[in-house]
Amino acid sequence: MxxxxxxxxxxxxxxxxxxxxxxxxxxxxxxxxxxxxxxxxxxxxxxxxxxKQTELFVEIIENFSDDIKFIKDIDRMNMIEFNTYYVLDLYGFKSNLSGDLNKILNEVFCSYKLVKRGNELHEIRLPELFDDSKKQDEMHKSANDSIQTQLETGEIDIELLGITKKCQETLNKYNNIANNAFLPSEIKIILDEIIVNIEKDIAIGLKEVLEQVILEAYEKSQKGEKFSVNTASINNLFIKKRPYNYSQLIKKIRKSTRDYLMIDRKWK
Missing domain, CATH: 1.10.287 (Helix Hairpins)
Known part of the structure; x- marks a missing residue:
């Protein structure tokens, strides 16, 4: 109750x-x-x-499988070899390459990169744009005088370097991956660093090596000695000048990608 x-x-x-x-x-x-x-x-x-991300990660893993594939993809040997022939011809030195050089370069290169210090282009190889033959002669004389001055003073400043079709295709592919909306920012940072380093290798490393080659050719010509292209030694010189450790970057991008794919995780 x-x-x-x-x-x-x-x-x-x-x-x-x-x-x-x-x-x-x-x-x-x-x-x-x-x-x-x-x-x-x-x-x-x-x-x-x-x-979408899985497809992208698989593409990255395939593109950055090892150092050898990377070197082949950026077409390093051809970039060095044909740019050597290109700049030697530009500065008036005949190389030991057989065949029509202009035709060969037109087939190999798809574009040219401005590498001149200060980025102020002073066309050395002048296109035939003027009907006035007198003006053409004056411009060619000015270009030749500029080349001769560089050789005599030893202050070489290459203005343009060729980009091979394969190297350009690889750079386009890397940029497409880097700009993909599904790519995590962690991996994008590494890939952007790789792309920047490739471009610096061309604009700084390769430029400096080829300027050194031109000076060597000029010194030999002054002594009456013959100069022949040795792409293996030029490649070795280029490797010494490269400050970038692509091996570490490739390992980093592969590790980050494998982590996202959980490849090494043990599934129970």
Missing amino acids: DVLKWIWTNISTIKDILWIIFTFIATFIAILTYRRAKYTILQPLRTEVIK
């Missing part, structure tokens, strides 16, 4: 407490239901993102 009396006396309070408990339970269930519904709605989108 006492219990019933107490309940009847406090019925209003009990009702409020029960309403609070009911409201809490209903709210908790609503939150769980929302989170589950949100997960269900977003799951197809997440699945598609994972699919």
Whole structure:
């Protein structure tokens, strides 16, 4: 009787407490239901993102399998060899390459990169744009005087270097991957560093090596000695001037990619 009396006396309070408990339970269930519904709605989108990223990661793993493939992809040997022939001819030295040099270079190179210090282009190889033959002669004389001055003072400043088709294709491929919206920022930072280093290798490293080659050719010509192109020694000189450790960058990009793919994780 006492219990019933107490309940009847406090019925209003009990009702409020029960309403609070009911409201809490209903709210908790609503939150769980929302989170589950949100997960269900977003799951197809997440699945598609994972699919796109997986395809991208596989492409990265294939492109950066090892150092040898990387060197072949950026076409380092051809970049060195044909740019050597190009700059020697530009500065008036005949190389030991057989055949029509201009025709060969047009087939090998797809573009030219401005590498002149200060980035102020002073065309040495002048296109035939003027009908006035007198003006053409004056411009060619000015270009030849510039070359001769550089040779005599020993202050060579190559203006342009050729980019082979294979090297350009590789750079385009790397840039496309780097600019892909599905690429995680962690991997993009490493890939951007690789691309910048390749471009610096051309604009700084290769430029300096070839300027050294031109001076060597000029010194030999002054002594009446013959100069022949030795691409192996030029390549070795180029390697010594390269400050960039691509091996470490390739390992880093492969590790980051493998981590995202969870390749080394043990599945239970």
